[in-house]
Amino acid sequence: MTVLELNNLSKSFGGVRAVDRVSMGFRKGRITGLIGPNGAGKTTVFNLISGFLKPDEGKISYQDQTITGILPWKVARMGIGRLFQDIHLFPHMRVVDNILAAFQKQTGENPLLALFVRPKVTAEEKNHRGQTQELLRFVGLSDKANELAENLSHGQQKLLSIARLLAAEADVLLMDEPTAGVSPQMVDKILDLIKRLAENGRTVVFIEHNMNVVIEIADWVYFMDNGQVASFGSPDDVLGDPEVRKAYIGV
Amino acid sequence: MLPQLIANGLVMGCSYALVALGFALIYNTTRTFHFAHGGVYVLSAYLLYTFRNLWGIPLVPAAILTLLLIAFLGVAIDEVLYRPLVKRGSSQPIQMLSSLGLYIVIINLIAMFYGNETKMLSPGVQPTYTVGHIILARTQIVTAVTFVVLFVSLLFLLRKSRMGKTIRALRDDPELVSASGINARFFRWSVFALGSVLAGVAAILAGLDVGIDPNIGMTALLSGAVAVIIGGVGVFEGAALGGIALGLLQSLAIWQTSARWQDMVTFVVLIVFLLFRPQGLFGIRRRAEEMAG
Amino acid sequence: MNYLLHILVIICIYLVLGLSLNLIVGYTGLLSLSHAAFYGIGAYIGTLLMMNLGLGFLPSLALAVIGAMLLSLTISIPSLRLKGDYFMLATLGFQIIVFAVLYNWVGLTRGPFGIPGIPRPSLFGFQLRTVGHYLGFSVAVAAICLGLLFLITHSPFGRVLKAIREDEMAAAALGKDTPRLKVVAFSIAAGFAAVSGVLFATYMRYIDPTSFTLMESIFILSVIVIGGTGNVSGPIAGTILLIVLPEALRFLRIPDAIAANMRQVIYGLAIILIMRYRPQGLLGEYRFE
Ligand SMILES: Nc1ncnc2c1ncn2[C@@H]1O[C@H](COP(=O)(O)OP(=O)(O)OP(=O)(O)O)[C@@H](O)[C@H]1O
Ligand SMILES: [Mg+2]
Numbered sequence A: 001m002t003v004l005e006l007n008n009l010s011k012s013f014g015g016v017r018a019v020d021r022v023s024m025g026f027r028k029g030r031i032t033g034l035i036g037p038n039g040a041g042k043t044t045v046f047n048l049i050s051g052f053l054k055p056d057e058g059k060i061s062y063q064d065q066t067i068t069g070i071l072p073w074k075v076a077r078m079g080i081g082r083l084f085q086d087i088h089l090f091p092h093m094r095v096v097d098n099i100l101a102a103f104q105k106q107t108g109e110n111p112l113l114a115l116f117v118r119p120k121v122t123a124e125e126k127n128h129r130g131q132t133q134e135l136l137r138f139v140g141l142s143d144k145a146n147e148l149a150e151n152l153s154h155g156q157q158k159l160l161s162i163a164r165l166l167a168a169e170a171d172v173l174l175m176d177e178p179t180a181g182v183s184p185q186m187v188d189k190i191l192d193l194i195k196r197l198a199e200n201g202r203t204v205v206f207i208e209h210n211m212n213v214v215i216e217i218a219d220w221v222y223f224m225d226n227g228q229v230a231s232f233g234s235p236d237d238v239l240g241d242p243e244v245r246k247a248y249i250g251v
Numbered sequence B: 001m002l003p004q005l006i007a008n009g010l011v012m013g014c015s016y017a018l019v020a021l022g023f024a025l026i027y028n029t030t031r032t033f034h035f036a037h038g039g040v041y042v043l044s045a046y047l048l049y050t051f052r053n054l055w056g057i058p059l060v061p062a063a064i065l066t067l068l069l070i071a072f073l074g075v076a077i078d079e080v081l082y083r084p085l086v087k088r089g090s091s092q093p094i095q096m097l098s099s100l101g102l103y104i105v106i107i108n109l110i111a112m113f114y115g116n117e118t119k120m121l122s123p124g125v126q127p128t129y130t131v132g133h134i135i136l137a138r139t140q141i142v143t144a145v146t147f148v149v150l151f152v153s154l155l156f157l158l159r160k161s162r163m164g165k166t167i168r169a170l171r172d173d174p175e176l177v178s179a180s181g182i183n184a185r186f187f188r189w190s191v192f193a194l195g196s197v198l199a200g201v202a203a204i205l206a207g208l209d210v211g212i213d214p215n216i217g218m219t220a221l222l223s224g225a226v227a228v229i230i231g232g233v234g235v236f237e238g239a240a241l242g243g244i245a246l247g248l249l250q251s252l253a254i255w256q257t258s259a260r261w262q263d264m265v266t267f268v269v270l271i272v273f274l275l276f277r278p279q280g281l282f283g284i285r286r287r288a289e290e291m292a293g
Numbered sequence C: 001m002n003y004l005l006h007i008l009v010i011i012c013i014y015l016v017l018g019l020s021l022n023l024i025v026g027y028t029g030l031l032s033l034s035h036a037a038f039y040g041i042g043a044y045i046g047t048l049l050m051m052n053l054g055l056g057f058l059p060s061l062a063l064a065v066i067g068a069m070l071l072s073l074t075i076s077i078p079s080l081r082l083k084g085d086y087f088m089l090a091t092l093g094f095q096i097i098v099f100a101v102l103y104n105w106v107g108l109t110r111g112p113f114g115i116p117g118i119p120r121p122s123l124f125g126f127q128l129r130t131v132g133h134y135l136g137f138s139v140a141v142a143a144i145c146l147g148l149l150f151l152i153t154h155s156p157f158g159r160v161l162k163a164i165r166e167d168e169m170a171a172a173a174l175g176k177d178t179p180r181l182k183v184v185a186f187s188i189a190a191g192f193a194a195v196s197g198v199l200f201a202t203y204m205r206y207i208d209p210t211s212f213t214l215m216e217s218i219f220i221l222s223v224i225v226i227g228g229t230g231n232v233s234g235p236i237a238g239t240i241l242l243i244v245l246p247e248a249l250r251f252l253r254i255p256d257a258i259a260a261n262m263r264q265v266i267y268g269l270a271i272i273l274i275m276r277y278r279p280q281g282l283l284g285e286y287r288f289e
Helices: A042-049 A072-077 A095-100 A111-116 A118-139 A154-167 A184-199 A211-217 A235-240 A242-249 B002-030 B037-054 B059-087 B092-114 B138-160 B162-172 B184-210 B216-231 B236-256 B259-276 B287-292 C002-027 C035-052 C057-079 C084-104 C131-153 C156-166 C168-173 C178-204 C214-227 C233-252 C256-277
Strands: A002-013 A016-027 A031-035 A057-062 A080-083 A172-176 A203-207 A220-225 A228-233 B128-131 B134-137
Touching: A002 A042, A002 A203, A016 A031, A016 A042, A016 A057, A016 A203, A016 A220, A016 A228, A031 A042, A031 A184, A031 A211, A042 A172, A042 A203, A072 A080, A072 C168, A080 A154, A095 A118, A095 A154, A095 C156, A111 A118, A111 C131, A111 C156, A118 A154, A118 A184, A154 A172, A154 A184, A184 A203, A184 A211, A211 A235, A220 A235, A220 A242, A228 A235, A228 A242, A235 A242, B002 B037, B002 B134, B002 B138, B002 B162, B002 B184, B002 B216, B002 B236, B037 B059, B037 B092, B037 B184, B037 B216, B059 B092, B059 B184, B059 C256, B092 B216, B092 C084, B092 C214, B092 C256, B128 B138, B134 B138, B138 B162, B138 B184, B138 B236, B162 B184, B184 B216, B216 B236, B216 B259, B216 C084, B236 B259, B259 C057, B259 C084, C002 C035, C002 C131, C002 C156, C002 C178, C002 C214, C002 C233, C035 C057, C035 C084, C035 C178, C035 C214, C057 C084, C057 C178, C084 C214, C131 C156, C131 C178, C156 C168, C156 C178, C168 C178, C214 C233, C214 C256, C233 C256
Parallel strands: A031 A203, A031 A220, A080 A172, A172 A203
Antiparallel strands: A002 A016, A002 A057, A220 A228, B128 B134
């Protein structure tokens, strides 16, 4: 089943057509890789889906609803989560608070309820703290729980942003270079995680420059060049395509 | 009645437009929300008052001396206040609060030395001229002419000179300044000097027309900044037209209500624009891009 | 002795002002120059309800708070889409307008003549008469307000506000309705400022618009910028310092005419130096980054 569909999307910045009539479909429970040279428009596609940019033309549908031009927080509420290429943590908050802020439908986010329905808020908070400990253990950051996020190394920050995304429990995960700058052992762990998420019925779209990673986990690959979809298919087909090899890998 | 109000509004608008142009010049190229611009404005008026009314220097040399000092002050503010912050990569709120701090220091020093009461720069009755049904004071005519001359020269400078090209490039991408090989420091000096002089001219003319007190700077700053929003942030011509539009609106509103509600007009205009046309009359909508930036 | 009690009452009033503004500045990351406007709105609504409609103290207080919260929407909703600098400009405009209304709507507010003879509250049959009584009452009100603000900032709501302050884009990507949260934070702060306003009016028993000027807004902002924002101790330190220090300066016998301006010059310089060398203020956490 196609959960998320892009129809003829275009977006220009000044004279540059960063995304040029792009159509893509992402299927439930599948992992789709988005590859292409620097500046091909991959991140811009994510920005269009998550509502940070408005397309000049085209349509985005999610579960048969049109979501084109909807505000980012609404898109996120509908279940589309996002990992940023440049991480975007809350730098002066503690690691635990970075994750705690991500949980959805928190009763205590309403200040009145936070003041006057304290037992419920406290119970929820306890539950979230438990889940946060688990997530931190999973990404190996348990001993950093009370550090400020800005004091983590780049790789650790990336892991924290992944943990934060998991806490948000989105159905569609847009991951912009999830393995960039992470240690090799951690890369394997992240790939296992991505596979597991897909098995649980999540829809994963990831942008990746490491072709081994793409071959290992992607079910389906889009190759973008100059804002356009230049090739798509199974990883073997796309990476075997002489055009792609020429344009991208340089062989 | 109506033509007179329109004329008054246009002249008032010219004064706002000068403040707005100075503010926009500094804001667009350095991204500094220059609160102290209001302080520069007040100080210009009091410098002229000192030179002319206290020391008896004739108007024109006194005005030139004032503007030279004010240009120097603009540069000094950048060097002493902003540059160390910019060099350290301080955030915009830090720069704004510092600027606000300087504004407070300037106007309170002025109040300490000169007192809070209104001072007249040109005592006695000004000569007036009658054109049809419109009566204009000499200062009003000088204000309009000065604005036109300065505006045209500024446009010329922006379109033709190398500095103008840099200013326009920076408006589109403020990060450019370090990459483009231009002497960033000298460039900032020019912008702050020029911007301050524009505020100074407006302050002198308005002071000659209606008198001065330490609080004129905040109203001027507010009107100037709102004019920038009306015209569209990043559009120099827009800032000038925004100022004139604001002056006209205020003048017409006074006709319908009372002078006491003049500030209210500025605010209502601000809210209307923020709600319905945040990019201003001539600006381009770019919020989404900024959000993803 | 009464003088000391008076200073303590004033400290209570400013603690509520400072800590509520902290919710906007230190937690949500927005600079606001309109806090004195909400302080004044509270003082005037409360006073007018008590004196013109004969309402009791508590109902007047409640309506003053609600009124300030509603009026805050007129500025926060249009300004939301603004980036930081223009948000501050909009709040400055609001402050100037509120002052103009208080000053010029003579029919309602008596304008520059002010409103004298405001009744001291009587609560549950107990009439507050002396400054000592009033101090006890202010301490109780301030304690309740500070307690509520503490709970709010330490709740998931406070945490999301901080997240918005740190990175609004990331917060939005996590499904946080950032525009609404900012509006709510702003109106809560306005509501608490109104409590201070009613406290001030019933303590002084006289109000006029000059207590609610732009300079007052700048002063409240200075208090928390100098003390520090983003936690509780910063604004408390700032309030005590900026209320007590000028009183100490009185003993230096500076002529009254320039004492007020001189104080402002010192605040201005303090802000500049703090921003340069210690942006988190004396005891604050948030460094305006
Ligand atoms: N907010 C923006 N404003 C202006 N131009 C932009 C903006 N975002 C992207 N671009 C331009 O659009 C093009 C596509 O950029 P994009 O970030 O989508 O590439 P990408 O495929 O993600 O590259 P990379 O692999 O380096 O991350 C580039 O030319 C870039 O400069
Ligand atoms: Mg990218």
